[in-house]
Each structure stands twice: as structure tokens, then as C-alpha cells.
Amino acid sequence: MSSPSASVPSAAASQDPGVAENPAIVSACVIVIGNEILSGRTRDANLGFLAEQLTGIGVWLMEARVVPDIEAVIVETLNEVRHRFDYVFTTGGIGPTHDDITSASVAKAFGVPCTLHPEAHALLKAHYAEGQLNEARLRMAHTPEGATLIENPVSTAPGFQIGNVFVMAGIPSVMQAMFESLKPCLTGGTPVRSVTLAVSLPEGTIAQGLGAAQDRFADVEMGSYPYRTGDRFGVRIVLRSVDEVLLEAAVEAVSEMIRELGDEPTRE
């Protein structure tokens, strides 16, 4: 018997629906910065939000990394990913304490000094009462030279953009507000359409037919996500493509395959 994996279409063909080759695809990487995520103290809530938001505006999140508050790691990671993806979004590490080293690290990655940003300085001066804008808080007005600010309507201290890198806070409510501020600056590619089919059959039953459908529709990404409700196994099939006509043809082909296996898929 030949290995079942021999019949799998190549990953590049089946799981990367033209992203690498398609100039209409805009790619992104998220870097979550913070020891607290890696120690398990804090559960990250930013990646899921950004994934959903970026997908919604036609930006493909291609990778995410969680890195500790170590300057060398942040610099190396940034310099690797900012050349590989159209956009890079970072969260965390821009507060007033000694462990907030993102701004200085980004500056180092870009080879520019981290200096007091006059606009950010003015914002903080207006925000804090007389005598409250101490040296620690002034850290939050420092950005890599040449950066432009990202507005923070929640707690004033801004994020910033330099090149294709957008630097945001780690607190989810602040990060989300900053993302809303910068969103109009992003140019998405062709929006990705998605259809989900819920099927009341175990994944192993539909797998062969789904693989064949994926072979036939190489430009439609087909994902299979099993679920279990009590003793019942089911699977959600998610079909995604930038080509709506092709997507509908693939949905029809997969639905027909499911019907032949004795179930009626539900479009969610």
C-alpha cells in the first residue's frame, strides 16, 4: 500500500492559495511582545482580534510570534519579518516601566535613535497634571526617529508607525483602539471570501472526498475542523478564496460529495 500521505497535494498548492505568487495578496505578521504571555501569567487576547480584523480588510496574517522582553530577540525577530511581510504589527512593551523596551528595540532594528517625539510629548503634557509627567512616563513619548504616531483615545500615550511596522500597546482595550486609529492607513488586497459548511459526519469519513476536492480546486483553501457534541462527531469545513466564483463552485462540489456520503451540509 502506498503511504496515504503520498496522495496529499503539496502544501504549497493546497494550503497557500496563491498567496506567495499573487501580487494582489497583502501579507502580515504579528509580534506579541511580553514575558507574561510566555510564563502563562496572561492569556494573549490580541492575536485573535488582529487575525479577525486583518482578514476582514483583505490582509493575510501569515505568521505570528510571541517573544520575550529581550532586546536582542525583538530586534532579530523584527529584522527578519519586516522584510518578509507587507505589514508587521507588534503588541506590548510601550509603557513607562523598565521592562517596556519595544520602542528602543524597534529603533535599534531600524538603526535609528529612540528620541523624544514632540507631538507625543505635547499629548502627555496635556494629559498629566502638573508635576506628574515624570521621567518614567516620558519614556512613552519616545519613538524611533522618523516614526509617526498612532492615536490612543483610551489612555493618551500613543503607538507609532515606522516603515511597515505598527507598534501598539499590549492592554487589549488600548490595542484595539489603536488598531481602529491605524486601520484607515492599511491597504488590503482582494478580500478573502469564506464559506463554512457544517457536516454531521466524522472527519475521517469525509477526508478522502475533501482531499480530492482540494486537488480539484487548488486556489480554494479548504480547512477541516472537527468538533464533538456529546457522543456525536461532526466537522466544519471552511472554504476560503479571493475568487468568489471559484469559491461557490468548490462549495457546490464539496456539498455534493457530502450528500453522496448521506448527509446534508449546513451553510453557516
Added chain:
Amino acid sequence: MSSPSASVPSAAASQDPGVAENPAIVSACVIVIGNEILSGRTRDANLGFLAEQLTGIGVWLMEARVVPDIEAVIVETLNEVRHRFDYVFTTGGIGPTHDDITSASVAKAFGVPCTLHPEAHALLKAHYAEGQLNEARLRMAHTPEGATLIENPVSTAPGFQIGNVFVMAGIPSVMQAMFESLKPCLTGGTPVRSVTLAVSLPEGTIAQGLGAAQDRFADVEMGSYPYRTGDRFGVRIVLRSVDEVLLEAAVEAVSEMIRELGDEPTRE
């Protein structure tokens, strides 16, 4: 005025309490594999669990990555991180469908064939009713040559270990059961002790004193996590170290600093 960032201790000194230099430190990297996390369809629940578990047994999670179901990316990522960290844990992509390419990708990274594992085959034969173990399900019995199995008490199809890489399922309940199975195989380093101090002062008020304390106790990692309850700002200070005596001394020093600012820290 000198830049406030000039007064920050170097990241390597302050935020990496001896990890790189200390042979007693055992390091790890988690790779979350799956388009569904990057598209925002599914919120990852595995990273937080693994972070907490690893910390609990004295393994330092130093980095995490979320990568798509693209073979070349998985292979490249694995080959980068498995040489840099003591342990690598992957989640996702070991089911029966065409998009489950983790086993084949791990085999490729290790330069070995992905073959039918006799024990895994026997497990699946015993689990499925006559005629149900089709070619798709047999994919789940394929592992890189030389791998040893990780038991799956939830749904039978096993994970596996090859070298320092542990390959687990993506469904949280299955992943957690697999982690429980493999946990006895892990050798942690000196356990990391952690103390949290809750302070009813804004982060910017304690930042300078905390930075000075961090300078004084370079081998105690001090993290500052602001929170907001209604109109009140507060901050939790997390101190972590492998050295308990040093940790208690640092906790005392930080507590004294907080008292001098007019607040009594609460040890949580």
C-alpha cells in the same frame, strides 16, 4: 536631558535572568500550526495552557510561533527552533484530512521518511469498527521514522516525539491529554518561583523605583502589568527568579519602595 531609555538596564541583564548563561535553565518553544488561528476563525487556547504547564515544571517557554499549514514554513520553522531550544512542542495538523500536514513536515525537517507506525496502526485498528479504518484515517498512524508515540486517551490517534520535538493535536482537550501523557518525559530545570504584588498606584508612579530595584536585582525578573478598575489605576508587579532567597530580598525591596510612595502592596 538624557533620554529616559538611557537609564534602562540592558534587556539581557534585566529581562533574561540568567536564562542564556545558566545551564540549569531548560528552554522551550511552542509552534501552533493552523490556518484557522491566523484567519481569526479559531482563537488559540493551547499556548496559554502550555505556557502555564511548562512554567510549572521549570521549563522556560522562550518563544512561540503561529504558522500556516504550509509545508515549507513548518519545515523551516522547526529546523530553526529545534536547534535553539531544549524542547519544541507543536499543536495541530495531525488529523486525517489533506490539510493535516504536520507529520509529513516534521519528517521532512528531520530528513526521514514518514511511514506507518506499527503501534499506532494497531491502536487505530483496535479503535475503529471493521471497514472504518480507511486510507484517510490511516494517515493518523503515520509518523516520521524513529518517532515514539504520545498516548491520546481522548480519541486514540496518538501524537509523537522525535528528537526534542513533541507533536500534539490541535483540539485543546486532546492536546491537554497528550501533554499529560508526555509530561513525565520532560526534565525541567530549577523551578521558577514567582511572587505577585498588587499596588494601588498608577504604573507611571512606581516605574522609576521599580527600574532601580531591577538594576539592583539583575537575577530577578520584574514585570509590571497595569490594570484599571473603574476610575482607579493599579499595577501588579510580578517578580520571578530561580533563586528563592534573592526573590524574597527583591520582594522586600520593592515592597519598601511602594510603602515610601504611600501604598501598602498586597501579596497575591
